[in-house]
Amino acid sequence: MDDALSLVFVMLAATLRVATPLVLCAMAGLFSERSGIIDVGLEGKMLMAAFFAATTAAVTGSAWLGVGAAIVAAEVLALLHGFACITHRGNQVVSGVALNILAAGLTVVLGAAWFARGGQTPSLVGEQRLMPLFFSKAGDNILVYVALASVPLTWWIVSRTRFGLRLRAVGEMPLAVEAAGISVAWLRYRAVLLCGLLTGLAGAYIAIAQNAGFSRDMTAGQGFIALAAIIFGKWRPVPAFGACLVFGLLDAIAIRLQGVRLPGLGEVPVQLIQALPYLLTIFLLAGFIGRAVAPKAAGIPYEKER
Amino acid sequence: MSGPRRPLPAWADVALVPLINIALAFVTVGIIVRIIGADPFHALRLLVVGALGSSESIGYTLYYATNFIFTGLAVAVAFHGGLFNIGGEGQAYIGGLGCGLAVLALDRYLPVWALIPLAIAASALFGAAWAAVPAWLQAWRGSHIVITTIMFNFVASALMVYLMVNVLIAPGSMTPQSRTFAASGKLPAVHDLLRGLGFTVGPSALNLSIVLALLCCLGVWVFLWHTPGGYALRTMGHNPQAAVYAGTDLRRMTMVAMCLSGALAGFVGVNELLGVHQRIVLDFPAGYGFAGIAVALMGRNHPIGIVLAALLFGALQQGGTELSFEFPTITREMVVVIQGLIILFSGALVHLPRPWLQALLARVR
Numbered sequence: 001m002d003d004a005l006s007l008v009f010v011m012l013a014a015t016l017r018v019a020t021p022l023v024l025c026a027m028a029g030l031f032s033e034r035s036g037i038i039d040v041g042l043e044g045k046m047l048m049a050a051f052f053a054a055t056t057a058a059v060t061g062s063a064w065l066g067v068g069a070a071i072v073a074a075e076v077l078a079l080l081h082g083f084a085c086i087t088h089r090g091n092q093v094v095s096g097v098a099l100n101i102l103a104a105g106l107t108v109v110l111g112a113a114w115f116a117r118g119g120q121t122p123s124l125v126g127e128q129r130l131m132p133l134f135f136s137k138a139g140d141n142i143l144v145y146v147a148l149a150s151v152p153l154t155w156w157i158v159s160r161t162r163f164g165l166r167l168r169a170v171g172e173m174p175l176a177v178e179a180a181g182i183s184v185a186w187l188r189y190r191a192v193l194l195c196g197l198l199t200g201l202a203g204a205y206i207a208i209a210q211n212a213g214f215s216r217d218m219t220a221g222q223g224f225i226a227l228a229a230i231i232f233g234k235w236r237p238v239p240a241f242g243a244c245l246v247f248g249l250l251d252a253i254a255i256r257l258q259g260v261r262l263p264g265l266g267e268v269p270v271q272l273i274q275a276l277p278y279l280l281t282i283f284l285l286a287g288f289i290g291r292a293v294a295p296k297a298a299g300i301p302y303e304k305e306r
Numbered sequence: 307m308s309g310p311r312r313p314l315p316a317w318a319d320v321a322l323v324p325l326i327n328i329a330l331a332f333v334t335v336g337i338i339v340r341i342i343g344a345d346p347f348h349a350l351r352l353l354v355v356g357a358l359g360s361s362e363s364i365g366y367t368l369y370y371a372t373n374f375i376f377t378g379l380a381v382a383v384a385f386h387g388g389l390f391n392i393g394g395e396g397q398a399y400i401g402g403l404g405c406g407l408a409v410l411a412l413d414r415y416l417p418v419w420a421l422i423p424l425a426i427a428a429s430a431l432f433g434a435a436w437a438a439v440p441a442w443l444q445a446w447r448g449s450h451i452v453i454t455t456i457m458f459n460f461v462a463s464a465l466m467v468y469l470m471v472n473v474l475i476a477p478g479s480m481t482p483q484s485r486t487f488a489a490s491g492k493l494p495a496v497h498d499l500l501r502g503l504g505f506t507v508g509p510s511a512l513n514l515s516i517v518l519a520l521l522c523c524l525g526v527w528v529f530l531w532h533t534p535g536g537y538a539l540r541t542m543g544h545n546p547q548a549a550v551y552a553g554t555d556l557r558r559m560t561m562v563a564m565c566l567s568g569a570l571a572g573f574v575g576v577n578e579l580l581g582v583h584q585r586i587v588l589d590f591p592a593g594y595g596f597a598g599i600a601v602a603l604m605g606r607n608h609p610i611g612i613v614l615a616a617l618l619f620g621a622l623q624q625g626g627t628e629l630s631f632e633f634p635t636i637t638r639e640m641v642v643v644i645q646g647l648i649i650l651f652s653g654a655l656v657h658l659p660r661p662w663l664q665a666l667l668a669r670v671r
Contacts, residue, residue: 094654098598102650110341119639269468279457285454286443
């Protein structure tokens with residue numbers, strides 16, 4: 001009984017640990033996509049943030065400066081995305097892909113040049129990392145709680161504030177927002193900035209809380225899983241949070257099941273469990289499990305009326 | 307920004323805008339090189355020498371360019387149909403799987419002239435099949451092709467890891483790779499062929515796949531601009547309603563465009579596995595699928611442009627590798643940075659220089 005209880009606790013903690021960056025990232029993408037700006041560049045922003053968090057923490061010795069640098073790095077990419085997609089009405093998917101590739105290259109190039117460790121940053125110790133607050137085993141550092149708090153906060157902002165109402169409107173029908181005398185571009189820029197803030201926190205978590213330093217491609221597709229979670233949650237905060245938890249749990253199970261034979265099933269391939277979030281999203285998008293409808297104006301550059 | 311935009315003259319649109327976009331990307335790279343404390347001009351010189359300095363390095367440049375032609379064409383064909391295929395990476399991976407499976411199954415029974423075409427067909431078939439599912443999902447179930455192809459990249463990667471680790475691994479091998487192909491599963495290297503003709507060139511990975519790549523360019527050009535099917539495909543990309551009015555079945559056309567795209571991406575497996583590795587290995591698509599987006603954007607989705615862009619990217623890849631040997635502070639990933647910047651400047655920020663250019667040209671005239 002004790003064993004079972006501790007297993008539940010361990011799995012719960014592991015799920016939360018894995019889900020934290022997903023949750024932050026999903027809320028980030030949610031703001032962006034609800035405003036009509038598709039963001040496949042979550043992964044790149046998070047990776048860049050992770051790199052600058054680890055670099056700054058290693059150089060200055062302060063985890064908090066690391067978090068700050070992560071936010072700045074993610075905001076720079078977010079603004080670049082905004083500049084391309086909002087100001088210059090570029091293709092949003094192309095811009096996102098570009099940022100992902102740019103981040104994948106730049107983090108390794110800068111890391112190798114600055115630290116000469118093949119793209120890794122030095123291992124972080126003590127004050128350079130964010131440490132657990134209450135349960136040392138659970139890894140419940142401050143960003144875990146920030147991620148948990150970001151869900152109701154996002155819900156409140158999106159569905160209970162004036163800004164949120166306009167945000168949703170601009171994602172569905174920017175023309176109407178413009179007609180009401182509100183700037184479409186400024187609204188979307190604010191959404192993109194919020195997205196940068198949250199992906200920055202997600203990146204910082206991965207580099208200086210979950211791990212002790214940056215290594216190449218360390219976000220390993222989590223930005224895309226978060227994207228999947230947004231779709232799974234049908235662009236709503238609480239269901240997206242649920243999807244993040246499910247995907248986090250899957251990951252925790254995948255680690256547990258490595259090499260374990262299940263009665264009646266045999267060994268479940270770890271790769272299958274790892275691919276499940278993607279497969280489930282494909283099924284969902286195909287309309288086999290409910291229906292996921294994106295914000296109507298997502299992906300369409302807005303041309304101001306004359 | 308606002309105001310009706312006067313269109314640029316055609317020559318500016320075709321030649322000047324891409325050149326300015328590349329220039330912007332390279333200036334940015336120069337700044338990054340400066341930041342990490344190296345001399346950009348010295349680095350550029352080394353890069354050019356590394357890419358074109360010897361027959362061996364030219365061979366490697368062309369070998370890399372072969373992959374970029376395949377994935378660039380793949381992205382372009384889908385683009386012409388109004389579809390954005392980000393799944394080149396996964397399609398190349400699965401295409402390589404098909405190619406490798408065909409060789410592993412038959413290399414003991416078939417001679418080279420029978421096996422190679424079969425393996426090429428298998429990579430096209432597998433690549434097309436991997437693109438067909440997202441295409442079907444978009445055409446019949448309405449799911450967004452961008453998201454599905456992204457997801458399919460990850461699924462392909464997971465599938466390949468599973469197959470390599472559990473099924474295809476050579477007995478007794480510690481690394482996840484298949485057994486080596488028999489001699490009949492090898493595409494002849496270009497330097498061997500040239501030696502047979504009496505020319506001596508440095509050994510490189512360049513193999514006959516480049517001929518396949520050029521044939522694909524020709525094929526795509528003929529198909530898109532000189533057949534009814536290609537016309538219908540491009541009509542769908544420009545204006546789906548017009549295509550419907552002209553009697554095109556959009557669902558079928560979506561399938562055609564994506565399957566062609568996937569087959570082209572799948573040929574990366576031919577160059578990599580039949581040409582170089584001689585076995586199925588992990589991660590051989592190594593970002594070529596994503597780089598194909600940059601190639602297609604830069605090449606303006608036209609086969610000739612794609613060949614030119616692929617040559618540039620091949621030179622960058624080869625030169626960047628050489629550069630990283632010479633410069634301890636610069637790693638090969640600098641090439642990835644350049645790719646990202648090119649996608650940014652010639653894709654997402656393509657309109658950036660337009661207002662200045664329009665003003666400039668108006669003044670000149």
